[in-house]
Amino acid sequence: MKVSVGGRVFDLLNIVVLALIGFVTLFPLYYVFIVSFTDSQEYLQKNGFVLFPQNWTLAAYKYLLATPAFKNATAVSTFLATVGTGLSLIFTAAMAFGMSRKRLRGRRIIMLMVLLTILFNAGIIPNYIVVRELGLINSVWALIIPVLISGWNVILMKSFFDSIPAELEDAALIDGCNDLGTFFRIVLPLSAPALAAFGLFYAVGYWNTFFNAVLYINDFAKVPLQIVLRNMLIDSETSTGGAAAVEMISEQQIPIQTIKMAAVVIASVPILIVYPFLQKHFAKGVLLGSVKG
C-alpha cells in the first residue's frame, strides 16, 4: 500500500514529537545518572553542566555506602519492600479469595467494611495513638502492619478471583485439599499475573514509605530510605536561607551534588529494574477480573 505524502508528513511529525518527548523525559534521568559518576571537582569546574564526564568515579557511591544512616536506611527499605510486599500479598489474596467464595457468610458486611476503609480514614492522630498503644512505635512493623492490606486492592483482587470457577475448587476438594491447600496450591499459582501486578503496587508503596516513618519511627537508625534521602537532598540544604541559616559546621556536611545524585540513583534504580519484568503482567493482572466471559 502506498503511503500518501500527508501520511508521511504525519508519521515524520509523530516521530519528531515523540522523540522530543522521549528526550525530555529521559534527559533528567540521564543527567542524574551521569552526575552521580562525575568527579566532584569536575562538576564544580563545569558549573554543573556535565553531559559526559572526563573523570568517572565511584567516590559518591563509596561515600554513601559507608554512611551509616544510608546503609541502615537501605536495609530497612529493602526489608519493607520484600517482607512487607510478601505479607501484603498473602493477606490481601487470602482476604480477597475468601470474599470471592459464595459460601462465605456475611460477604456483604465484609465488603461494606472494606469499602468503609476506602471512603473514610480516621486521621493521623487516632492512627498514631493506635500504633502507640500497640507498642509499635520505633518498630519497623509500624510501617507494615497499618498498611498491610489496601481495601482497593482487595476489591480488585476479589473480582479477579471471581473468575476462578467454583468447580475447580470442588475438584481440589475431592482430591483431598482443604481450604488452605486450595488457596496455596491452586489459587495462588493461578493468579500469578494478579500477584505480580499487586506485588508491584505494594512494593512501590513500601519502597516509598515516608510519612508513616516520620510519625512512627523516632530512631534515625531505623528510618527508611526516603527519609534519609529527603534529609540529604532537601533539608540539609536549607541551611543557607533565612535566619535559621548559617550553620558553620553543617556546611561541611551537606553532601555535594554528586553524592545527592548517587543517592537518587540508588533510591530509584530498584524500582526501575523491577518495573519492566512485571510490566507485562500488569494489564492482564488488573484487567482480567473486569472481563466477564
Place this chain on the structure above:
Amino acid sequence: MMKGSKKQASAALLSIVALFTAACSGSQGGTDTKPEASKMEAPVTLNILSNFSIAQPPGPDNPVTKEFEKKTNTKLNITWISDGVFNDKLNVLLASGDLPDLIKLPDTTSIPQFQTMVKQGAFWDLTPFLKEYKHLMESPKQIWDNTKINGKNYVVPIVRPLEVGGLAIRRDWLDKLGLKMPTTMDELYTVMKTFKEKEPDGKKDTYGYTMRGNDIIDNIYNGSNGKWKVVNGKLVDVTLEPTMREALLFKKRLFDEGLIPPDFAVMKDNQYWDLATSGRAGMTTETIEALWRWTYDQWKRDPKVTWEPLVSVAASQGQFTGQGSGMIGVAAIPKSVSEAKVKKILSLLDFGASAEGHVLSNYGIEGVHHKKEDGFYVTNDQGVKDSLGPGAFGKLFMKYDPYMYAFAPGMPKDVFERNKKIIDAKSKISLPNSAVGLVSETNLKVGSDFTKKINDMKTQVIMGKSNIDAWDKLVAELKQDANYQKIIQEMNASYKERLASK
C-alpha cells in the same frame, strides 16, 4: 588582602576552623554543674526531642552525648527529627499527648497548639527557677523577652546572634567604579544604576540587585523591622502607612529601569544565588556567614571578588538595620515532669550554654574532634562523622556569641575582623522585630489570606500590571475590613500584655 589565603583555603576543605572569641572565654565553664552529691546519685534519664538540619543526626553512642551525660550525671535519650518534617511530628506528638521530658519547638507562636497548651497549664513556668542558671541568664535580655508568653518564661530560648545579615554589596565593584559605600536609598539607587550601565565585569548582563528578600527595602522605608512598628507605645501596621507606598514606588522604578531581574517574583533561592555568585548582580540579601561562602566559592574564578555586608541604609525614617530574633527555637518542659527533673533539665541546658558545653557541642572533644591552634578550633573529619556543630547539638546547646555568624570555616582573619566591626556597628542601631512572640487568634485563622492579597498586589504594582491607585484602593479597603482591623487590635492587646508584664 585576599592573597595568601590559598593555604587556608585548602585547609578549609578538610578542616573546620572556628574562632574562640573573647565572649566565650569570659566565663569559666563547668564550675556550677551542681557538684553537690551528684557523684552519689544514679544518672537521671531524660527523654529529649530535638530537630537537626544536617545529613545525619548523632547516633545513640555518640561520644559527645556520652560526654554530656558524664558532665551532667544524666542519661540522654535524644530523639532527633529532621527539620523538614519536625513540625508535622511535633503536631502529632502534642495532639496525642505523647511528650518527652524536654521538647524543642521552632518558637513560641508558630505552633498554635502550643500556645493553647501553655494556657491550659501543660508546661512548666520556668520563671522561678531560671535565675539560678547563670549561663542561661548570660544571654541578652532581648532574647528572653522575645520568648515570653504572658510575661512568663515557659521556654528556654536556644540562642543565636541578634545580628544576622541583610543587604550585601560587591565591594570590589564599588572600588573599581570609584563609588562609595551607599548609606541612603538614593545612593543605593545610583550604585545599582552604575552597576547596570558600567558593567563592572565587562559583561552586559548585570543587574543592580537580585531582589532576594526585597522586603528589606520596605523595612528601610518604613523604619520598621517587619510588619509591625511601635509608634507612641502602640503597634502600627506599616502596610497601611504612606512609607510602604514609597517603598513600592522605589521598587517599581528599579523594575522599570531593568535594575532587577524581571522574573524576580517567581525566582527560587538558588536562582538568586546563581545571579549573585556568577557576577550578574552586584547586590543581594544574605547572612554574613553565607556571604563568605560565596566569596570563597567565587575566588576559584576571580580572586578579587569581595562581598561586604551593609551596616545600614537610610530613607526618610533614618538609618535602618534589622535584628534577628536571637534564637533558633525554644525548649519547653511538660508539666508531667517532676520538679527535681525540671531542675536537672535546666542544669543540662545551663551546661550547654557554658563555655565548656559550647565547645563540646560545636567542636567536640579535644584530641578526638579538634585541636586548638592560635585561638582557633581546628576540627577534623571525626567531627563531621559525629555530627558536631549547630546543625545538631547546637539545636539544643548553645552559648550566646554575638560574633558566631561573623565566622565561617576557612575565613581569613582580616575578613573575620571586618565582619566583627560590621556586627558591632549594626548592634548599635539594629531594630528588633516588635512582633516576635505576639499572637493574634484572628491572624492565625485568616492572616495568610491577607498576606497573600497584599503581596500579590505589591508584585503587580512593581511589575506594572496594576498601577499605584490599585494599591491605594487595597489599603483603603484594609482600613475598612473588620477582620483586618481585628488583627491589629489583637496584636496591640498582646503587645500591651507584654509591656505590662515587663
